[in-house]
Each structure stands twice: as structure tokens, then as C-alpha cells.
Amino acid sequence: MPGSTSSTLFEVRPVSGALGAEVHGVDLAHLTDAGFAELHRLLLEHLVIFVVGQQDLPPAAHVAFGRRFGEVELHPYLPRLDGHPEIVVIDSDNGGKVDIWHTDMTFHTSPPLASILQIVQCPPVGGDTVWTNQYLVYEQLSAPMRDLLDGLTAIHVIRIGNEFTSRAEHPVVRVHPETGRRALYVNRLFTSHIPQLTRNESDALLDHLFDFSEQPQFTCRYRWRSGDVAVWDNRVTQHYAVNDYVGRRLGQRVTVLGDQPAGDPPRWPHYQAVPGQRYWPSRTNAVENY
Template sequence: MTSVTAPEIRLVSGALGAEISGIDLNTLTDDQFDLIRDRLLRHQVVFLRGQENLTPQAHIDFGRRFGEVELHPYLPRLESHPEIVVIDSEEGAKVDVWHTDMTFHESPPIASVLHLIDLPPNGGDTMWTNQCLVYESLSAPLRDLVDGLTAIHTIRVGTEFSSRAEHPVVRVHPDTGRRSLYVNRLFTSHIPQLSRNESDALLEYLFRFSEGPQFTCRFRWQPGDVAMWDNRVTQHYAVNDYRERRRGQRITVLGDVPTGNPPRWEHYEPAPGERYWPDRVNAVEDY
């Protein structure tokens, strides 16, 4: 009788992240999927080593267990499997700024699954932050303020806005019930209940606070590794410290509508001549 080795789990940092070994996504069982999903909800991002032989179809099938897989509107896709976005540093796929994927949509994605295939010999790590822990670490008065605010998230392609959405600054996770800070440098334009000066100042503080090392984990990739993260409660940052090629394939699981407390104030109306919110020009997000 052949023995089956149980998957092993190792926490990556004190803030978030769990590395799971002993699972082959090509032959994923229901029990293994349940384990991955449970650890994703507990630790916000999970890492699966040793997936060098992962097929594109198995990659897609894994994502579909969580929900509908997106056809990305902007990024290059794998010709034979259009659900898969191709991430290639030689094609400009370097986004070294903290962000949460596609928050400019009314229903942002709930998760991303990245399979890295080619890596530089050194560098090219990715970092994540636990936005639940960020929110819980704010002082009570500041939590009370941000719980009653919304934020505008935008993206521009060329000179035109291609998408714009308004979401709670603090969202509630539909599965765990935990509250998380939901703003990011790349796509959050302003807080409409505040004046421009107030919005700029508060957002800059929240951005800087959420990027503190006590809220992060950092993952050193090996060829074939897979990372899956919960976009509802994390930000991520691709460290741009390499010159050699870094290439991977990513699928995105379509999301729900972020929910939180209703705003406690109306949108701010600036006086004539007062500084208004800037039209932020954003690069297309990647990984």
C-alpha cells in the first residue's frame, strides 16, 4: 500500500504568508484544495513550491475552483489559453510600487495566482502586506474616521479614464468578517468626503503606515513556484533589483463588490478657486 505524505505548512512571517509543500496542482484533490483555501483565508497569501510541471489548464482549473477567471483587458495573454496573463520583465512588467490589483473596477478581483517560470539568479522577490493587521493597528479614533469614508480608485490608459470606482476605505471580508484598509498608492485617487489637502495628507499617512515592515512578508522565488494571494486584504510589491529576465503566468479570479460601513458624510464641495483633486495618471497594473 502506497503511503500518502501529508502537506507541510510553514509560516513565512509573523504578519502573513504560508508556504505549503507536498501538493501537485496538476493532481489537486478536494481535501488539498480545502486546505489551500483555509490557509489563504488565515494567512492572506499562500506559496506552493515545486510546481515546475504545472500545465496551463491545471493553472486555470485551480483558479476556477475559487470563481470565474478573468480575461484581462490590458495585459498580454497566453495565445493558447487567453485566461492566462503573461508577465515578462523584458516587456516592461515591473511594477515596483505597493498596490492591490485592479481596485478601479466596481468588482475588483478576489485573488490572483502567479506561476513564475524564469527567474534571475538573484533578486526579483515579491512582498505582500496584511491590510487587516494594518487596520487593526490604527488607533481607535483613526479607525473610527476611516470607517466612515470612501475612496475613488481610477486608472488611465493614454489620456482617457478607462475605469473609475468608489469603494469603502475599510472593507469587510465576506468570509472571515475581518476589516481591512482598502487604499493603495497606484490606483487610489482621493477621498471624496475630504478637501484635496486633507485627502492627500490622510492617504499619504495611510500608504506609509501600511508599508511598514511589521505588516509584510517577502518571498524568494524559485523556478516553478506558485503564489496565490487574497486581493481583498493584501497589497503587493515586485522588488525591482535585477536585470535578467523574470517571466511568469498569472490568472485572476473575478471578485465581489467591496462592502463596509456606509459613508457618514456627503462628498466635499470645494469653494470656488479651491484646490480640487488631481487627475492621477496611473500605469497599467501588473504584479
């Protein structure tokens, strides 16, 4: 659980009681198999780990580290580093500010397993990132609420301009494939609606879940230093880039492809409105029809 400082190879400093840990004494450019196994274990324990002091990490080593977890993604929408198409460039001077809670790319049928972000340049003040522990969020919901959510799915979409370019349906509660623990799996940026409910019911329930999951007791907040590398488990976290700074914030990210989220099968079919029945949609990313 978060809070442990035990490690066979590295110095580990927890960031908060909910999740997150700094890891010291790592050289990602020359990582041994034993070192990777220990980082993988720490990631499953703390959900997001911050590997400090990696200013000399070459792009090829960044990509190679990502490939230890699995196949890396070529992102279809974001700018990439010249000569290294596996690395996405996140530049605040070029629209790289995502100050809304989200889990990366849940609009895919198989969303990413992990993201590996190095901050190359950060402002002198501000520009922190905040993560949530979605295990804790699920576990602290009431038993009747957990029972309801275990039987629901959610639609996740992305809009590019006026077009919906990708759409996926996932369990509202995801079972982590490595730990077997359950986590809430909806987010403000990409979750459109719960298709087993009416749109009004779905909006009300999702608004409650979003607000509940973003409470401070479920979070850690990290103050970046140039060269720091964050690795987070995209299957069980959300994150938020705090837009409170002046100056440039520049990062380079490798994304590791994941599997199709698994959970309990839905207990109800998709809701079918009575002919002529209409609802007032409130979600800004909502699709027209179920």
C-alpha cells in the first residue's frame, strides 16, 4: 500500500498517503532487469512513481524503458519528437495544457497501460501535476453504490473539431489485470454517458462520481524538477495538470499500449427511450444517440 518505503534496490519516499512515491538512485539509461522488476513492483504499489535526476536520459533510452512494459504507441493526434515518433511532445506554448481530470485515451478499445513523462523544462513556480487513486475512490463508495456500478458500462469518446473520431464502451468498474483490485473507471474528459441509464440519470450519476473521485484525500500532487520522470498506471489513476504558471512547461511522453478493460458484465441492456421521449443533454462531449 502507499506509505511503504521498502525497496531492495532504491530509496523510496512516499509523496502522499493515497498514492505516489519518489524513487532515488535509478539510472533509467542503464537499467538492469532487476532494476526494472523493482520499478514495476513499486509502480503497482504506489500507482505513480517519480524517478528523479534523469536529466541525461536520451530519447532512445526513454523509448526503451517504455518497451520494457509493452508495446509503445504512436499517438494519432499529438506532435512527436523529431526522429523519435514514439515520443509525444507536450508543450505549454503549443496547446499542451490539459487542466481537466482524465485518464489517458479511454476512448480506445484498449487504453494505455502506462504513461512515462519526462519534464524537460518547467516554470520556476507552478505547473504541478495531481493524480488520484481510483482504487480508493471505489472502495470508499457505499456498498449499494458499488453494487450498482459493478453492473454498468460507460461510453468514452473523443471529439476532434466537430467529429467524434473514436468511441469505446468499458466497465464503470475495472478489475486491474495484475492486482485483481477494483477501481472506478470514468473521467470528465472522455466519459460521455452510461448507456444502461437515461441520459438525465447518467449525467447525475457521473457528476457525482467525478466530484467524489477528485477529493483531496484520494490524491497526490507533485512539484516537478527538470529531468524528473513520472510513470503512472493508467488503469487505476486519473491526473490533472495544474495551469497556474507563467512561462514554458515542456515534457516528453512515451505511452505503453494496454489491454481491453475487464470488469463484471453489465446486468442491464442499453436503455431505449420511448418513441418521442427527449432529454436535455448536459455533457459537453455527449453523443447524440446511445
